[in-house]
Amino acid sequence: MTTHEQDGADTTPRPPLLDMRQVTVDYQSRRGTVPAVRGVDLTVDAGQTLGLAGESGCGKSTLAMSVLRLLPRSAHLGGDILLDGENVREMSWGRLRAVRWASASVVFQGAMHALNPVRPIGEQIAEPLRLHRATTTPAAVRTRVNELLDQVELPVARSTAYPHELSGGQRQRVMIAMALACSPRLIIADEPTTALDVIVQAQVLDLLSRLVTERQLGLLMISHDLSVLAACCQRLAVMYQGRIVEEGPSTDVVRTPTHPHSIALADAFPTVGDPASRLVTPRDTTPDTPPLLEARGVSVTFPSRGGTTTRAVSDATLAVHPDEIVALVGQSGSGKTTLARTLLGLQQPTAGEVRFDGRRLPRSARALRAYRRQAQLVLQDPTGALNPRHSVYEAVAEGLRIHRVPGDETTAVADALSQAELRPPEEFFTALPHELSGGQRQRVVIAGALALRPRLLIADEPVASLDASVRGEILALLLGLRVDLGLSTLVITHDLGLAWNIADRVIVMYQGRIVEEGTVEQVLLDPRHEYTRTLLAAVPEPLTGRAGATPAPTSPSRQEPTEDPSEVTGV
Structure with a gap:
């Protein structure tokens, strides 16, 4: 416990804002009892920031939700959770309702x-x-x-x-x-920056840190990204298989981790410019073969309130060649998701055209369905992409049935799940989405796309919700698919580390326009556009949690967009 002084007189020891003692959580499922949290002890004091790190499925979100008893009915909570000295497990529902929001509140991962x-x-x-x-x-x-x-x-x-x-x-x-x-005196932030671009992520982390200091809040922040936690947390706890395996000052845990899992998390963070983080061999980005996918002068406008229009994409021209991985990067509101939907025929362009394999995209529903078997979309949000009542098997088999793909369905589903690193696949056939971790749900979405054996994959933030090690497995999978199947991929992302990991070329988008394009080395190591330099400057350094050394320009590019019509689609 920490001694707090109030008004210079009261030196009575006060209990921590949050005191977790031997907390356990078990889930009851069709596969039996599944232990998620195993004997965890943690404390958070007023004015203190504690980061909780770990891979998807390690139990960190379950632990956080247990603080206010937000767990599903299938969960059994054990141990003691003291909030300002009062045991949450012993609270009546009326008292618990009063404590929620007023004493402690949660910032959830998926704001939408x-x-x-x-x-x-x-x-x-x-x-x-x-x-x-x-x-x-x-x-x-x-x-x-x-x-x-x-x-x-x-x-x-x-x-x-x-x-x-x-x-x-x-x-x-x-x-x-x-x-x-x-x-409230305690804020629990569950992956609050996972889906945000690096510029907005830096702004949100600065905001949380400032509020903790000004209002003497306690902050429990959960993330799979050690660099994010190091940017705003004084202490770090690393969770693995339901247990706390390492805890200490952030600098010590990030710079000199002692547990093998902590070391793996620290080593897994990609560093732009580090050859060891580059997973691909430099390729010829101007092959003689024509583009597989091409956008020519594409513009997209949307009606706005008041009779005006908003231009989401303006005169965008790009190409993806066979056997190539291209990263389309930009912050929220840049128009990259709208452009992706247009490339798939889900949104008609206001001007310009899209071509696939040399032919202009069709407009009829039947022809577009045939096209989308060859060009598959991997959505960013697995929770929204999966039907909560459909099993994993049904989710992956759905595309096979819609497109009437011949062959043995069970074998095709099992192969797709194996390719998405869900092994053995038969163990996942009957699982429902809520029984899976966030990373596992995203793999199911990827498996659904792979089941159709497409020629082109358009992946919208495919690893945004995955921890570092699982992220590496999925990226390695995309690279393997290119080698094995010649699969071309357009990755829409705000993650510059992902682009450095696997892309052959990078296209930078800002306010609906493509402002820079070139090889990964050209764009990320020698950026020419001010906005690209701003993106790179906002990337946290893996060992310090601070933004990179490149000075950020003082310009409109630092301002966050106020509206992105592509967000209306929910993609």
Whole structure:
């Protein structure tokens, strides 16, 4: 316990904000009892930031959700969880309801799923105030909502916006504002920056760190990325197979880890410019063969409120050749997802054209269905891509049935799951999405695309939710598929490390335009455009957690986009 002094007089030892003692969590499933957390001891004090690191499936999110008893009914919680000295396990439902939001709150990983899509964000921020502060007047609620928006650096005018009208970073800021609404003393942030580009990630981490300092909050932050945790946490705890295997000051755990799993996590972080992180051999990026996929002067505009239009993509020209991996990079709101949907025929261009194998993309539903068997999409969010009531087998077999692929279905499903590193595949056939970790769910999505044996894969942030070691396996899988099948891949990502890992060429997109293109070495080691240099400057260094040494320019490129029409699609 830590001694706290208040007003210079009170030196009475106070209990930690959070004190977890021998916490265990077991899940009951069709496969029997599955232990997720095994005897964990952790504490978080006021003004302290604790990072909880580990791979997907290690139990870190389960542990975090146990603090406020947010676990599903299939979970059995053991041990003691003391919140400000009060045992959460012994709280009545009425008391627990009062503690949630008011004493401790959670910033969830998927802001789009946590926010109500049909309610303005201002109303959603106000909801916990109305529920937990019965005496608050409407005028006081409005004032508090405006204060919260200002704290998370969002314009007050955006309070009337709907979630789909905000970028990913802005939605995450709304989640933080909701978590702060009732002035809790403890914030639990579960992968709050996983789906964010490096610029917005840096902004969110700075915001959390500042709020902890100014308001003397306790912060428990969960991530599979050690560099992210090192950027804002004083202490780190590493979790492996349900247990805490290492804990200490962030600098010590990241720089000199002692447990083999901690060492593996530290070593797995890709470093742009490090030859050891480059998983591919330099290739000829201008082959004599014509492009497999080509966009020529593509523009896409969307109607906006007030009768105006918003241009999401402007005069984009790119090509993906056979047996090539191209990375399309840019921050949230750059238009890269809209361009990806246009390349797949899911969105018609306002101007320009898309060609596949030398032919212009068809418009009829039947012809497009045939095209999409050859060009498959891997979605960023596995939770939204998978039907929660369908087993893994059904999820992978769905595409085979839609396209009436001949051959033995069971064999095809098993092969696809094996390629996606879910082995032995038969053990996953009957599993439902909620029984899998985030990384396993993403592999199921990838398996569904691979089952059709496409010629082209368009992968929208395919490893954003995966831990470092699993991320490496999936990237190695994509490389192996190129070698074995000649599979071409267009990877849409905000992760420059991914581009350095596996891409032959990099295309940089900013505010709907392609601003730089070239080989990986040309773009990432010798960037010519100011925006590319800004992206590189915001990448955390793996051993320090600080942004890179390249100075970030003072320009509009530092500003986060306010609206991305591609977000409306939910892709």
